[in-house]
Amino acid sequence: EKTIVKDLAERIGVEPNEIIMKLVNLGIMAAVNQEIDFDTVEIIAEEYGIKAIKETIEEEEEEDEDILEQIVDNPEDLVKRAPIVTVMGHVDHGKTSLLDAIRKTKVTAGEAGGITQHIGASEVKINGEKIVFLDTPGHEAFTTLRARGAEITDIAILVVAADDGVMPQTIEAINHAKAAEVPLIVAVNKIDKPNANPDRVKQELAEHGVLIEEWGGDVVSVSVSALKGEGIDQLLEMIILVSEMQELKANPNRPAIGTIIESELNKGRGPVATVIVQTGTLSVGDSVVAGHTHGRIRAMINDKGERVTKVGPSSAVEIQGLSDVPEAGDRFQIVKDDKTARKIAERRQQKIREKNLKSSQRVSLEDLFEQIQEGKVKDLNVIVKADAQGSVEALKQSLLKLSNEEVRVNVIHGAVGTVTESDILLASASNAIIIGFNVRPSSSVTNMAERESIELKTYRIIYEAIEDIEAAMKGMLDPEY
Numbered sequence: 001e002k003t004i005v006k007d008l009a010e011r012i013g014v015e016p017n018e019i020i021m022k023l024v025n026l027g028i029m030a031a032v033n034q035e036i037d038f039d040t041v042e043i044i045a046e047e048y049g050i051k052a053i054k055e056t057i058e059e060e061e062e063e064d065e066d067i068l069e070q071i072v073d074n075p076e077d078l079v080k081r082a083p084i085v086t087v088m089g090h091v092d093h094g095k096t097s098l099l100d101a102i103r104k105t106k107v108t109a110g111e112a113g114g115i116t117q118h119i120g121a122s123e124v125k126i127n128g129e130k131i132v133f134l135d136t137p138g139h140e141a142f143t144t145l146r147a148r149g150a151e152i153t154d155i156a157i158l159v160v161a162a163d164d165g166v167m168p169q170t171i172e173a174i175n176h177a178k179a180a181e182v183p184l185i186v187a188v189n190k191i192d193k194p195n196a197n198p199d200r201v202k203q204e205l206a207e208h209g210v211l212i213e214e215w216g217g218d219v220v221s222v223s224v225s226a227l228k229g230e231g232i233d234q235l236l237e238m239i240i241l242v243s244e245m246q247e248l249k250a251n252p253n254r255p256a257i258g259t260i261i262e263s264e265l266n267k268g269r270g271p272v273a274t275v276i277v278q279t280g281t282l283s284v285g286d287s288v289v290a291g292h293t294h295g296r297i298r299a300m301i302n303d304k305g306e307r308v309t310k311v312g313p314s315s316a317v318e319i320q321g322l323s324d325v326p327e328a329g330d331r332f333q334i335v336k337d338d339k340t341a342r343k344i345a346e347r348r349q350q351k352i353r354e355k356n357l358k359s360s361q362r363v364s365l366e367d368l369f370e371q372i373q374e375g376k377v378k379d380l381n382v383i384v385k386a387d388a389q390g391s392v393e394a395l396k397q398s399l400l401k402l403s404n405e406e407v408r409v410n411v412i413h414g415a416v417g418t419v420t421e422s423d424i425l426l427a428s429a430s431n432a433i434i435i436g437f438n439v440r441p442s443s444s445v446t447n448m449a450e451r452e453s454i455e456l457k458t459y460r461i462i463y464e465a466i467e468d469i470e471a472a473m474k475g476m477l478d479p480e481y
């Protein structure tokens, strides 16, 4: 149950504008007819000396969900912002080398000493345009953030070694990016190698649904050598080009909202965390909430180790002044004052405790039918892992055919090999179930699936897998499987 701003004003007995102003102070841009959650209502009401009482009991889930979704910026307040980029690809294909090469050519140029500070993200410039790179490459890092509800990546760079071609983690990366609807730019790396075969890479990519421009598709591809520093500028220019097509925008003239990407307890400085500011401006002295932690910004440093006092959208800064160490993926937000910050953080801590007691709402075969009936599940996302490509394809085709009017079956990732932790992460981020065929997941993977409440089922006969899902969709699953 949510409350509409207008109704809240009426109940308190003030003008809606007054409430709207108070919401602005909390970092929430709401219109007169907009709904606000109970937490916010409570804070506002308290300012008038009124204690808000929840009218319904079943709202808990939604309460202080996505504050971001409540942000309604006027289109005319929005200005262009820099893209935030993640590098992905198979192990040893050169992700780390590529990030190093980018930093080396672009960060050191023109900077005294060129010493960079590890804060988890780097800002580089090409032709006067800024690009922010997340320093931890790989789709696991990307999907871990996503599983926690943080969508910060605007563009994914898919690194494929020209001497090795498309490999299992290349395919994973493609599907993780696809599931997140993040556009890809292909970097065909190691072109300096004598056995480099970029054409083969492009063909293999096409076979996996990534059609690059030369092949009549719309995915940009750049040949690079991270080792020799070749093609780096072209790659950066392409990132700018693709980001311009996305028309990335933010409002610098509002309190900052962002995401924590790294954090630690530093011996001398206490809790430190790196935040990517996604919209608004963050200044030293601001009161903030980050996940279950709160505080006031005491100091900020950028990726060059410089102290800064104010940063705008698409910036990465390490901050000091939090009460505790937030988690990567936590949402970060400026609020009116320290008291409000503490109140929200404490309420979240309480909620975390309550949530830990309840099981989470994941798709499971057991209550799939119910979830479909209640309209909670419209897409059944499935990850298929099997011992052979033929089985992956057979399962995929049969599963897709199960789609009906109420629920659409999507195979968001299908590959040869056993079920891995990365599959669990993807399932968690995309609320998917996992089907393994003739594969045996390790106990650490099954434990992780259990912890995350991910349905992971293995089969030895294809039609049994199909029958199970079909039965689950119809609510006729044999309970003793």
Ligand code: GDP
Residues within 6 Å of the ligand: 089, 090, 091, 092, 093, 094, 095, 096, 097, 098, 137, 189, 190, 191, 192, 193, 224, 225, 226, 227, 228
């Ligand atoms: P990652 O696992 O994807 O992060 O890969 P790394 O960046 O660690 O690179 C793996 C290996 O490939 C290292 O030995 C690199 O030196 C090498 N490497 C990376 N890029 C290139 C390149 O462009 N050319 C050549 N010849 N070797 C490269």
